[in-house]
Amino acid sequence: MLKILIGLIMIMSGAYFSIRAISSIYNIALKTYHIGHLLLWTLILFAGFGLVLLGYRLIRPWKILKITTAYTSAYPDPLNLVKGQRLSVGKKDSEWPGWVWCTDHNNIGGWVPENYVRIENDEAIMLRDYDAAELTVRPGDRMKIKMEESGWYLCIDQEGNRGWVPKDNFE
Numbered sequence: 001m002l003k004i005l006i007g008l009i010m011i012m013s014g015a016y017f018s019i020r021a022i023s024s025i026y027n028i029a030l031k032t033y034h035i036g037h038l039l040l041w042t043l044i045l046f047a048g049f050g051l052v053l054l055g056y057r058l059i060r061p062w063k064i065l066k067i068t069t070a071y072t073s074a075y076p077d078p079l080n081l082v083k084g085q086r087l088s089v090g091k092k093d094s095e096w097p098g099w100v101w102c103t104d105h106n107n108i109g110g111w112v113p114e115n116y117v118r119i120e121n122d123e124a125i126m127l128r129d130y131d132a133a134e135l136t137v138r139p140g141d142r143m144k145i146k147m148e149e150s151g152w153y154l155c156i157d158q159e160g161n162r163g164w165v166p167k168d169n170f171e
Contacts, residue, residue, distance in 0.1 A: 007055040014051025021045035062144040065153075065170045073134035073163070079110035080133075085126045087112070089119055098150030100124070113149045135163035143170070 021044040081087070081104065090101035093111060100117065102124055103109040110132040117124035135157055137143070143155040143165065152164045 010051045010055030012055075014048045014053075014055060016048070017044055017051065018048030021048060062146075062156075064142055064144055067137045067139055067141040067143065067165070067169055068171050069169045070139055071135075071137050071165055071169045073136045075110055075132065075134060077108055078132040078134065079104060079108055079112065079130070081112070081126045081130045083126050083128050087117070087124045087126065089117075089122050089124045096151050131162070133163040135161060135165050137165055137169065 021042070024044075079102065081102075085104070087102040087104055090103065090109070092114070093099040093101070096111070098114050099111040100114050100119070101109060102112045102117065112124070112126075112130060112132065116127055116130050118127055135143075135155060137157070141157065143153070143157055146154040146156060146162070148154075148167065149164075151167050153167055153170065154162070155165050156162050
């Protein structure tokens with residue numbers, strides 16, 4: 001409940017600052033051109049938009065889906081990668097388009113979303129943080145869906161564990 005209240009306050013504050021900034025930018029444009037004021041109100045405008053977006057992320061409801069087919073995690077020691085990390089690149093997955101096999105400097109391998117890496121020859125550079133943990137699930141389990149990526153859902157189970165599950169295993 002507190003999270004929703006904070007989210008709503010952020011949205012309302014962001015909307016107020018954005019409207020105030022637009023009004024001030026309009027007045028500056030009509031009267032006299034002063035770059036300092038214009039830049040200040042432009043920054044306030046973007047900060048207002050940022051507050052609105054952050055507030056929305058706090059209050060948006062999770063999509064909850066039910067598992068229909070069991071899935072067992074195939075990788076007990078998953079990759080945990082950070083932005084800028086360099087990896088060796090292997091093959092692309094024919095069963096799951098959009099995924100590429102990568103190996104880190106500890107020789108731990110796993111599938112990484114292709115759009116999370118910049119591939120240069122046989123090396124990849126991570127463009128964002130990524131945890132390849134998969135969840136083992138049973139029919140009837142209910143999962144909070146955080147996002148979808150190339151046929152897989154990043155989920156949170158009822159115990160709070162976070163990981164990937166194939167989209168085909170859901171209702």
